[in-house]
Amino acid sequence: MELEPCSSSPERCKVCGDTGNGMHFGAFTCRACAAFFRRAASRKFLRKCENHLIFALKCKNCRLQRCYEAGMSSENFQFCRDLIGAKGAIPKLKVPKSFEQTVGRPYFVLQCDPEVLFLRRNIIDCVPLLEKAEKLIEFGSESPVFSKNRLLKLAQGLQQFQDAKSNQVKFVQKMGQKEIMSFFETDFLCATKWFTYLDEFQFLDKNQQLTLMQGIWHVWSRLHKLAVSAMGRRRGICDKNTVMVSHQNEFAVCDLNEIEVDMSWCTNFSNEQMRYFLDTSHDSYVYQVMDEMLGLKPNDVELSYMMCQLCLQYAGQRFQGEILEFCEKMLGFLADDLHSYYVKQLRMPNYAARLAKLMKINNRIKESVLKTRQRQQIAELFNVWTVDFSHPEFFRDA
Structure with missing residues (x-):
């Protein structure tokens, strides 16, 4: 199947032809195509499209294939960069532990051998x-x-x-x-x-x-x-x-x-x-x-x-x-x-x-x-x- 060639202009997205934003996963694309590729590249059910003779942006298979042809690769993923997601949430400030908290023992028994706490x-x-x-x-x-x-x-x-x-x-x-x-x-x-x-x-x-x-x-x-x-x-x-x-x-x-x-x-x-x-x-x-x-x-x-x-x-x-x-x-x-x-x-x-x-x-x-x-x-x-x-x-x- 032959796909419609996309614009070679560096200011255009190599996937959809819209105004590009920058380099994403190895190719110059817009934010929308970058977000699509990040979601779609890990899905196993997306295969090579055999239904469309020309590129169809609304077809997920066509769009994913165009992403690969543009040079986008899942190896370029960088996880935990999203500040909103649960995994990438902004880490909370940790309050420095006191000496008692660090050793896990109260002040009045700090000098005692830990083994004595569990004797018969x-x-x-x-x-x-x-x-x-x-x-x-x-x-x-x-x-x-x-x-x-x-x-x-x-x-x-x-x-x-x-x-x-x-x-x-x-x-x-x-x-x-x-x-x-x-x-x-x-x-x-x-x-x-x-x-x-x-x-x-x-x-x-x-x-x-x-x-x-x-x-x-x-x-x-x-x-x-x-x-x-x-x-x-x-x-x-x-x-x-x-x-x-x-x-x-x-x-x-x-x-x-x-x-x-x-x-x-x-x-x-x-x-x-x-x-x-x-x-x-x-x-x-x-x-x-x-x-x-x-x-x-x-x-x-x-x-x-x-x-x-x-x-x-x-x-x-x-x-x-x-x-x-x-x-x-x-x-x-x-x-x-x-x-x-x-x-x-x-x-x-x-x-x-x-x-x-x-x-x-x-x-x-x-x-x-x-x-x-x-x-x-x-x-x-x-x-x-x-x-x-x-x-x-x-x-x-x-």
Whole structure:
């Protein structure tokens, strides 16, 4: 087939004869023919045209054949030059990475060997402790307590705890695995024993009792430590820079600023790297709430209500279901008992202002629990701890 010769003028397109634009893929053409060739040259279905005796611009086969005859070649394609297409889009400006982003590790663990992040974790068995708690629940309160209402009975139980402690004081200068686990066991068992003075607690089934205590022991112990420390300051046992806690059959006193903490048993990071998780001396609530406790001097009845309100409200929000119903029911009963105590025994009908101050202390402790939860989430994110517990619900928010 003979094709009509195109214009040889350098200003004309060698394919269609229209005004040329420049060199495209090896031939002088217009933009339209250049765009056509770029699209058509990669299509396999376009073959040599046998239908037209002369060149027909509207025929894709004729036009493609003319492109080849003009010297256009697909080998001259330059991809990714189009600024509009997806592949040729203008690259976004990259923000320089920080050193932490470059190495993929947070600031406080930059100096740690990456291999320590993925070592096998040790498991601490909590079953023996749960068995001790189960025996305490079955045994009930140590001696029969007869009171007018639930709140007064709890207050008597709290008083028995304090009377059982000796006057000897132990100063704790180091806190390692042995000391930490011992304090944990003491707090958990004391909280469990104290709740046995609440009659309705005995009506829960065994699993619900243990679940409830695993969830609230650390909340109970926060308020109990503050109460014991305030008592120690009033008696001159400890000063404003120390905290006193009830430990087994004695009182333990420690200075949060000076105590030596050994965390090598549960993490591979140094104390300096773990400062964010270990440093309690800068938790402002510890000393500020202590001053508020000293000023208010809550008695055993008020302190018992504070503990119940703090623990049961936290447990209701955490567990829901039957435990939530139990907690709400108990909070209602105990609020009635507190009202009766203020009005009938203390002759204090206008107790709202004092109660608000007591609840302010509870709210500060709740804020501290929330901060602990946030720190725990960050620790889990960066795999900080090298130990796990057989019952991890023990240490949620603890």
